[in-house]
Amino acid sequence: MTQTPAPVLRLRGPSQARTQRPATRDFRWPAVVAAVYTIVQLALAVPGTGLGWDETVYVSQVTPGADAAFFSAPRARGITLLIAPLTAFTSSVEALRVYLALLSGAGLFLALWVWKRLLPASVLAVAGALFAGLWITVFYGPQAMPNLWVALGALFTVGCFLRAARDPSDGTALIGLGAGVAFVALMRPTDAFWLAAPLAAVALCVRVWRHPVLLLVLAAGAAVGxxxxxxxxxxxxxxxxxxxxxxxEIQGHLGPHFAVDDQVRSLDGRSLCRPCDVPWKRPVTALWWFVLPLFVAGGCAAAMRTRRPSGILVPALTGLSLAVPYLLLIDYAAPRFLLPAYALLALPAALCLTRIAAYARPRPLVAVALALLLAGHLAIQYSVLDGAVSRNRANRLAFDRIAAELRLQGMRPPCAISGAEAIRIAFFTGCASRRTGGHDGSITPAGLVALARDRPVAFVVTGESRPPSYARGWRLTRLPDLPGHHNSRAYLAPTVRPAATPGAGPGRD
Structure with a gap:
């Protein structure tokens, strides 16, 4: 009688079987998470939103016909390269939002996909949902800001690192490792250091991972980026x-600063908390932030009981490393700063949650409790998101009204705007921004006066502020109030002549 051969998997050693099994897991749920993330952005964070201050700086660099805003020392060109293929064809903010929403959804899918040989699909799906469910992740998905892309790049890079460390002959993983580090460095060079440093340390400390090629690829990727x-x-x-x-200097002189409390206060929907001396009005918005370390610790403890805990411990270590500069080295906060840490810490947190769901008893009661906790968490997150998006839409309407009024008063290209919110007002009006001081100082007062002799120039002030002496004799016009300010007005140089027809002159979408 002919004997039927046993399945191949049964003939492998125990460690090999465990290695192969995650690769065969169904990857549909992580794909669904990425798709839902994209849809939520398109539905909630895209319609009617306008460019923020930092976004305007980045977008102005690659928008044809726009005068590039001053590009300060901490900024890097990565995000401008990412959006350049679209801005070469259109200056529409709506088109930019849709483009980035689709791209970030695809980026989340790719960042999770590289982990499919390392962790079960269920853990990856939960991790993706935890990260994508944060209001910060949804809000910044369609925005021209680098932090989310650092997060996705870091998640991708650590996955490639683990695959290459376990199999140095995996050329695809090595290429992905170098490309991932280069991508992060292109977006934010300093973040690339905090990403590469723990990976290099792990490669040196774990004896079986001491492959020179890992260090060479890490160094080469960082250098290229x-x-x-x-x-x-x-x-x-x-x-x-x-x-x-x-x-x-621009970031407040990097050094020992305890910014944990600043980050906590910023979670109620603030895009920037500087200085962060505001009251903590809604503590409920930070509950998840205090629970996260417990789930991360639980996930790491669970991983230590497996044969290959590195799939959880390495991302946890790297996530903590990426959080260090924003918790301990700067004296202000923005919730987007910690997105790279959240992306990586979502993996051990997800492992902890899946273990609780699988092994805690009684299972029906545990399932109901987890579902209620998740529903409450998402309700809070989307309440904060709604507030942030509403403020953004109100800002866009305000800047549209201001730009329309300035064009009516005769601000037509080539023109220049200085003073309060000069960068955004100038971009939407179709002018250049020229600041005479501060971090974005790009012209001297004498230079601005000289510029006003041959082109329209406006100096914008708000509240009780007074214009500089050289602008006090210029024509005064009232403006719609700037977001968060009152008594907004512009002083127009003698070269500014009112438009012949209302709304005349080009502006930005």
Whole structure:
């Protein structure tokens, strides 16, 4: 009698079987998470929203016909390269939002996909849902800001690192590792350091992972990604050290600063908390932030009981590393700063949740409790999201009204705007922004006066502020109030002549 051979998987050793099993898991649920994330952005965070202050700086660099806003020392060109293929064809904010929403959904799918040989699909789906369910992740998905892309790049990079560490002959993983580090460095060079440093340390400390190729790929990827920033430092800032010093100065002089409490207060919907001396009005919005370390610790403890805990411990370590500069080295906060940490810490948190759901008893009661907790968490997150999006829409309407009034008063290209909110007002009016001081100072007062002799120039002030002496004799016009300000007005140079027809002159979508 012919004997039927046993399935191949049964002939493998125990460790090999465990290695193969995650790769065969159904990956549909992580794909569904990425798709839902995209749909939620398109439905809630895209319609009617306008460009923020930082976004305007980035977008102005690659919008044809726009005068590029001053690009300060800490900024990197990665996000401008990401949006350049779209802005080359249209300046529509709506088109930019849709483009980035689709791209970020695809990016989340790719970042989870590289982990399919490392962790079960159920853990990846829960991790993706935990990360994508945060209001910060939804709000910044369609925005031209680098932090979410650092988060997705970091998640992708750590997955590739683990695959390459376990199998140095995996050329695809090595290429992904180098490309991931380069991508993060292109977005934010300093974040690339906090990403690569723990990975290099792990590669050196774990004896079976001491493959020189890992360190070479990490170093090469970081060097390639940082190269444009370094070259620009020598072209525009008198060298790398000078740019680093200037970047530190703009960020409040990097050094020991305890910003944990600042980050907590910023979770109620603030895009920037600087200085963060505001009251903590809605503590409920930060409940998840205090629970997260418990789930991360639980996930790490669960991973230690498996044969390969590195799939959880390495992302946990790297996530903590990426949080260090924003919790301990700067004296202000923005919730988007910690997105890279949240993306990686979602993996151990997800493992903890899936273990609780699988093994806690009684299972029906545990399932109901987890469902209620998740529903409450999402309700809070989307309440905060609604407030943030509503403020953004109100800001867009305000800047549209201001730009329309300035065009009516005669601000037509080539023109320049200085003073309060000069960058956004100038971009939407079709003018150049020229600040005479601060971190974005790009012209001297004498230079602005000289500029006003041959083109329309406006100086915007709000509240009780007074214009500089050289603008006090210029024509005064009242403006619709700027967001968060009152008594907004513009002083128009003698070269500014009112438009012949209402609304005349080009502006931005």
């Amino acid at each position: 940082c190269a444009p920033w370094v070259v620009e430092a020598y072209v525009s800032y008198d060298g790398l050290l000078a740019r680093l010093r200037r970047a530190s």
